[in-house]
Amino acid sequence: MATVTIRNLVKRYREAEVLHGINLDIADGEFVVLVGPSGCGKSTTLRMIAGLEDISGGEVLIGDRVVNQLEPKERNIAMVFQNYAIYPHMTIYKNISFGLRTARLPAAEKDRRIRAVAEQLELTPYLDRKPGQLSGGQRQRVAIGRAIIRDPAVFLFDEPLSNLDAQLRAQTRLEIKKLHQRLGSTIIFVTHDQVEAMTLADRIVIMRDGHIQQIGTPTEVYDHPANTFVARFIGSPSMNLLPGAVTADGGLALDGNGPIAHPAARGLAPGSRVLLGVRADDLRVQSHTGATDKAPGLQLSGRVSVVEPLGPDMLVYLDAGLDAGTQQVIAKADTRQTLRPGDEVTLTAAPETLHLFDEQSGKAVAV
Amino acid sequence: MTVPVIGEGEARVEQLGMAAVTILVGVFGCIGYFFVSNLILDRIYPASGPQAGRNINRAGAIRPWLFLMPALALLGVYLVYPVFVSVWLSFHDARGETFVGADNYVWLINDAKFRESMWNNLMWLVFVPAASTFLGLVAAAVTDRIRWGNFAKAMIFMPMAISFVGAAVIWKLIYEYRPDGQEQIGVLNAVWTAMGGQAQTWLTLPGVNSFFLMIVLVWIQTGFAMVILSAALRGIPEETIEASILDGASPLQIFFKIKVPQIWGTILVVWTTITITVLKVFDIVLTMTNGQWGTQVLANLMYDWMFRGNDTGRASTAAIIIMLMVTPIMIWNIRNAAKETR
Numbered sequence: 001m002a003t004v005t006i007r008n009l010v011k012r013y014r015e016a017e018v019l020h021g022i023n024l025d026i027a028d029g030e031f032v033v034l035v036g037p038s039g040c041g042k043s044t045t046l047r048m049i050a051g052l053e054d055i056s057g058g059e060v061l062i063g064d065r066v067v068n069q070l071e072p073k074e075r076n077i078a079m080v081f082q083n084y085a086i087y088p089h090m091t092i093y094k095n096i097s098f099g100l101r102t103a104r105l106p107a108a109e110k111d112r113r114i115r116a117v118a119e120q121l122e123l124t125p126y127l128d129r130k131p132g133q134l135s136g137g138q139r140q141r142v143a144i145g146r147a148i149i150r151d152p153a154v155f156l157f158d159e160p161l162s163n164l165d166a167q168l169r170a171q172t173r174l175e176i177k178k179l180h181q182r183l184g185s186t187i188i189f190v191t192h193d194q195v196e197a198m199t200l201a202d203r204i205v206i207m208r209d210g211h212i213q214q215i216g217t218p219t220e221v222y223d224h225p226a227n228t229f230v231a232r233f234i235g236s237p238s239m240n241l242l243p244g245a246v247t248a249d250g251g252l253a254l255d256g257n258g259p260i261a262h263p264a265a266r267g268l269a270p271g272s273r274v275l276l277g278v279r280a281d282d283l284r285v286q287s288h289t290g291a292t293d294k295a296p297g298l299q300l301s302g303r304v305s306v307v308e309p310l311g312p313d314m315l316v317y318l319d320a321g322l323d324a325g326t327q328q329v330i331a332k333a334d335t336r337q338t339l340r341p342g343d344e345v346t347l348t349a350a351p352e353t354l355h356l357f358d359e360q361s362g363k364a365v366a367v
Numbered sequence: 368m369t370v371p372v373i374g375e376g377e378a379r380v381e382q383l384g385m386a387a388v389t390i391l392v393g394v395f396g397c398i399g400y401f402f403v404s405n406l407i408l409d410r411i412y413p414a415s416g417p418q419a420g421r422n423i424n425r426a427g428a429i430r431p432w433l434f435l436m437p438a439l440a441l442l443g444v445y446l447v448y449p450v451f452v453s454v455w456l457s458f459h460d461a462r463g464e465t466f467v468g469a470d471n472y473v474w475l476i477n478d479a480k481f482r483e484s485m486w487n488n489l490m491w492l493v494f495v496p497a498a499s500t501f502l503g504l505v506a507a508a509v510t511d512r513i514r515w516g517n518f519a520k521a522m523i524f525m526p527m528a529i530s531f532v533g534a535a536v537i538w539k540l541i542y543e544y545r546p547d548g549q550e551q552i553g554v555l556n557a558v559w560t561a562m563g564g565q566a567q568t569w570l571t572l573p574g575v576n577s578f579f580l581m582i583v584l585v586w587i588q589t590g591f592a593m594v595i596l597s598a599a600l601r602g603i604p605e606e607t608i609e610a611s612i613l614d615g616a617s618p619l620q621i622f623f624k625i626k627v628p629q630i631w632g633t634i635l636v637v638w639t640t641i642t643i644t645v646l647k648v649f650d651i652v653l654t655m656t657n658g659q660w661g662t663q664v665l666a667n668l669m670y671d672w673m674f675r676g677n678d679t680g681r682a683s684t685a686a687i688i689i690m691l692m693v694t695p696i697m698i699w700n701i702r703n704a705a706k707e708t709r
Contacts, residue, residue: 050613051612051613052609052612052613072612072613072615073612073613073614073615077613078613079609079610079613081606081609081610082606083604083606084606085604085606085607085609085610086607086610087607087610087611087625087628087629088607088629089628089629089631090628098611098614098616099613099614099615102615143610146610146614150614
C-alpha cells in the first residue's frame with residue numbers, strides 16, 4: 001500500500017503536448033477514478049504511472065520514491081486492462097502464477113497463494129482451463145486475480161468494465177468495490193463512464209484535453225461542478241444550461257423568459273452573460289401554464305416534445321423559452337403524470353438547486 | 368517486352384500475338400461463360416411469376432455448381448486424372464503396355480539411387496523447413512524493432528520473387544570453382560582463399576554438398592516465413608505484452624513465453640507449407656548438380672527416369688512415393704490452416 005503523487009506531469013508526442021502538467025495527490029488506500037471523454041489524457045496518465053509510457057516532464061512518486069526512471073516491474077504496481085490481456089496460451093493457473101514466477105517463495109507457498117486468490121474470485125473450478133473457454137466476466141476476474149497475486153502497492157485499472165455487457169458490468173463493478181474494501185489498497189481506475197466514476201470512487205478526477213477540470217468526492221462534483229464541462233459530464237441526463245444575463249437590480253433574466261431572483265448574480269456586473277444550470281431531477285413539471293404561486297426560483301414555460309418512460313420516472317424533453325428561440329430542456333417527471341407531446345407545461349426549480357456559470361469562461365460563479 | 372532479334376523477329380511477333388490471343392480468350396471466355404450460363408439459369412428459373420420463390424431457391428442451389436464447373440473440370444483433367452494414370456502406370460512396364468505387378472516398387476526399394484534420394488529428401492525435410500522458419504521468425508522479430516526494418520524486410524523477401532532456376536544459377540556462381548593460379552570468381556571461394564583456404568569444388572564435396580543446395584531454398588523460403596510470421600506477431604494483442612512487462616518478464620522471456628506460444632499455430636502452418644515445397648524440390652537440384660555427387664532427390668529421380676530413361680513405369684512409381692509423402696502433411700496443413708482462420 002502506498003500513496004501516489006503526481007507533480008506537473010507532462011506528456012509530449014514529438015511536438016504535440018497531450019498532458020499539460022497535471023498535479024494529483026492520492027492517499028494511501030484511496031480509490032481514485034480518472035474520468036473524461038476519449039482523448040482527455042486519462043489513460044496516458046495511468047500508463048505513465050505504470051511505466052508503459054515515458055514521462056516527458058514532471059514526476060510520479062509511489063510512496064516517497066520517484067519512479068520516473070524505474071522499470072514497470074520495479075514500481076510494485078499491477079494493472080488490469082480493458083481487453084483482459086490474459087495470456088491465451090496458458091491455463092488460468094499459469095496466468096495467475098506468471099507474475100509470481102520470479103518471487104522468492106517456496107513452491108508450496110506460491111501454490112497456496114494462487115489457490116487462495118482463485119477461491120476469492122470463484123475461479124477454482126477453472127484453474128486448468130484455457131482463457132478461450134471462459135466468459136468475458138470470468139476472464140476479467142482472471143486478470144484481477146493476476147493483479148492481486150502480486151500484492152502490489154497500487155492497483156491500476158484501465159477501463160476494465162468496457163468490454164462487459166451491462167448486467168455483468170454492474171456486477172463486476174460491485175466486486176471491484178468489495179475487493180477494495182477487503183484489500184484496502186490504493187486503486188487508480190480509468191473510465192469514460194461517469195456512472196462507474198460516481199459509484200466506485202472515493203474521489204473523482206475529471207479530465208479534459210490534458211487538463212484536470214475538477215477533483216472531488218462524487219457528491220462534491222455532482223453538487224458543485226467547477227465548470228460547465230463537469231456540470232454536463234457528471235450526472236445523467238446532462239445538466240440543463242440556460243443562457244441569460246444579469247439584470248440591473250442584481251437578478252437574472254433568462255433569454256426569452258422573465259427575470260428570476262438569484263443570490264449569486266448580485267456579485268456580477270449588470271449585463272454579464274451567464275449560464276444557469278439546473279439538473280433534470282431538480283425540475284418540477286406542472287401540467288398547466290400561466291403564473292402559479294410566486295415561489296422564488298426558476299419558472300419556465302415550455303412545450304413537451306418527447307417523453308421517455310424509464311420505469312419509476314420518465315424523462316421529458318421540452319422546448320422552453322417560447323418567446324425568443326427555443327431551447328431544449330430535459331426534466332424528470334413522475335410516471336403518474338400524464339404528459340403528451342404538445343402539452344404546455346410550467347417548469348419550476350427551487351433556488352438552492354440552481355447553478356450559475358460564467359458564459360465565457362464556463363467557470364462556476366460562487367454562491 | 369520487345370526484343371529485336373535479327374531473323375527471329377517475325378517468329379517472336381507471332382508468339383506474342385498468340386500469347387495475347389490466349390490471354391484475351393482466357394479472360395473474356397471466363398467472363399462470357401459466367402455471364403451466359405447465369406443468364407440461361409435465370410431464363411429457366413425466372414425470379415417472377417407464380418412460382419418465383421421456388422424458382423429463386425432452385426436457381427440458388429444450382430448457381431454455385433455452375434460457377435464451380437470450369438474449375439472442377441480443369442482440376443479433374445490436370446490433377447485428378449493424372450493421379451489415377453500414375454497409379455496405373457506404376458504397375459506397368461517402361462512403355463506402359465504390360466502389367467508387371469509390384470516389380471517397379473521392388474526395383475525402387477533395392478535401387479541405390481532411390482535410397483540416396485530418400486536419404487537426401489529426409490535431410491532436406493529436416494534442415495530446410497527448420498532453418499527457414501527459424502530465420503524467418505528471427506527476421507520478423509528483429510525487423511519489427513529497427514528503423515530500417517521495412518527495407519531489411521524487402522531485401523529478405525526479394526528472393527521469393529526469383530524463380531528456383533534463377534536462384535540456383537545465382538548460387539552456382541557463388542559456389543563457382545577456378546583451378547589454382549586463376550582468380551576465383553565465386554564469392555565463396557574468393558572469401559575462402561582470402562582466409563588462407565584451398566579453393567574447393569563445393570558442389571562435389573560428399574556429404575556437405577547437399578547442404579549447399581539446401582541453403583538456396585532456405586534463402587528463398589526465409590522471406591516467405593518472415594512475412595507470414597511478421598503478420599502473426601503483429602496480430603498479438605499489445606496488452607498481453609504490456610501485461611507481461613508489468614509481470615516482470617525480460618525481452619527474451621516475452622518473446623519465447625508470450626509471443627511465440629501465441630503464434631504457434633502460424634509457425635506450424637509455415638513449417639508444413641515449406642515442408643511440402645521441400646518434398647517437391649527439383650529445379651535447384653537439376654540446375655546445380657543434376658543429382659550427381661550424391662545429391663539426388665526424389666523429384667529429380669522421377670524426372671530422370673521419365674525423360675532420360677524413358678521409363679514411365681519407374682518414373683510413375685517415384686511420383687507415387689512423393690505423393691504418398693506429401694499427402695498426410697498437406698491434409699494436416701489444410702486442417703490446421705482452417706482451424707487458424709476460424
